[in-house]
Amino acid sequence: MKKLTVMLMTAVLLVALCATALAAEIYYVKTPGGGHLNVRAWRDTDSDVIGKLAYGGQVSVQEIYNGWAKIYWGSYGDGYVYAQYLSRTKPSAKPSGSSGSSSSSGKTTQTSGTFNPATAYDKMEPVSYYAQVTPATVSSSINLRWGPSTSTPIMGVRRSGSMLHVIAEDSTWCQVYDESTGECGYMMKKFLLEVSGVSGIEG
Numbered sequence: 001m002k003k004l005t006v007m008l009m010t011a012v013l014l015v016a017l018c019a020t021a022l023a024a025e026i027y028y029v030k031t032p033g034g035g036h037l038n039v040r041a042w043r044d045t046d047s048d049v050i051g052k053l054a055y056g057g058q059v060s061v062q063e064i065y066n067g068w069a070k071i072y073w074g075s076y077g078d079g080y081v082y083a084q085y086l087s088r089t090k091p092s093a094k095p096s097g098s099s100g101s102s103s104s105s106g107k108t109t110q111t112s113g114t115f116n117p118a119t120a121y122d123k124m125e126p127v128s129y130y131a132q133v134t135p136a137t138v139s140s141s142i143n144l145r146w147g148p149s150t151s152t153p154i155m156g157v158r159r160s161g162s163m164l165h166v167i168a169e170d171s172t173w174c175q176v177y178d179e180s181t182g183e184c185g186y187m188m189k190k191f192l193l194e195v196s197g198v199s200g201i202e203g
Contacts, residue, residue, distance in 0.1 A: 024060040024072065029053045030087040032146040032153045039079040043068035050079055056091050067167050067177055067184050083177070084146070084184035124148070124168040124175055131174070131192035133162040144185040148173035155185050166192065
């Protein structure tokens with residue numbers, strides 16, 4: 001009887017693990033400078049770094065919350081990476097001219113121009129509201145960038161009327177999360193109009 005109970009418990013555990021695995025989604029590391037991405041013990045840049053992911057590396061994402069992706073991290077259990085450096089499609093090649101320097105979770109990136117990541121991200125205040133993309137003309141699109149500066153690479157564009165979840169901001173820039181694509185990036189605040197009464201986005 002005891003042996004049968006153990007077997008049943010094992011079977012239930014395996015079913016649960018399989019169900020969890022099926023619910024996960026595959027993403028790839030896509031840092032702007034081609035550097036490594038830190039894996040942290042918790043969704044906080046002050047938490048311990050428990051590993052690194054190479055550019056183009058595949059990860060199994062369980063959920064994305066407040067700009068952080070919860071991933072499977074081997075025998076350690078769960079790990080957390082900054083969601084803005086993940087893509088649903090695998091990058092074709094490492095960016096040209098990459099020095100191979102590490103890219104930290106949300107704090108440092110390889111950028112050009114006068115952008116100083118050591119101070120830029122620290123000026124962002126955590127917030128939570130939904131905003132609509134509002135370019136100067138309805139037919140225009142607004143750039144979604146890797147960092148809060150026009151000197152950082154463009155990761156995509158969003159058309160007029162697109163709804164984004166704003167998770168941090170300063171006087172000029174907003175860190176936004178697109179719930180329809182799972183992408184997290186930065187957009188100029190002047191092109192975003194706060195929408196009241198929006199608690200979630202279908203997509």
